[in-house]
Amino acid sequence: MKTKKVGSTGRFGARYGLRIRKQVLDIERNQRQKQKCPFCLKFTVKRLSKGIWECGHCSIKFAGRAYEPGITGRPMLDVQTSQLFVAETAKEVKAPKLKSVHKEEVKENV
Numbered sequence: 001m002k003t004k005k006v007g008s009t010g011r012f013g014a015r016y017g018l019r020i021r022k023q024v025l026d027i028e029r030n031q032r033q034k035q036k037c038p039f040c041l042k043f044t045v046k047r048l049s050k051g052i053w054e055c056g057h058c059s060i061k062f063a064g065r066a067y068e069p070g071i072t073g074r075p076m077l078d079v080q081t082s083q084l085f086v087a088e089t090a091k092e093v094k095a096p097k098l099k100s101v102h103k104e105e106v107k108e109n110v
Contacts, residue, residue: 031067038062038069045069 008028009021035045037055044056053069054061064070 027067035069 006021007025009025012021012024024079031047033042035047035053036043037045037058037060039060039062040055042055042057044071045053046056047069048054048061049069050066051063053064060103062069
């Protein structure tokens with residue numbers, strides 16, 4: 001059961017105290033929101049599981065904190081570095097275009 005004041009933490013009922021339930025509510029609301037990607041800087045990051053995050057725009061999976069994607073132990077990348085990284089990964093992902101080959105051309109080459 002959900003309530004207006006405590007939202008999803010209404011499942012705890014009267015247990016654990018109001019302060020704890022409000023803290024849990026803040027954490028749960030934050031983890032379910034779209035977060036900012038440290039690579040492409042768009043608000044498209046979703047939580048896959050504990051500490052695993054994925055950007056919906058640049059499709060990069062990365063490890064972060066359990067409830068928020070802050071990258072621990074490393075400074076956040078600046079805009080130029082992140083855009084360069086995304087551009088390099090996009091080049092690697094794209095397959096080269098193949099030109100169409102007719103059967104006659106193949107017979108001539110053989």
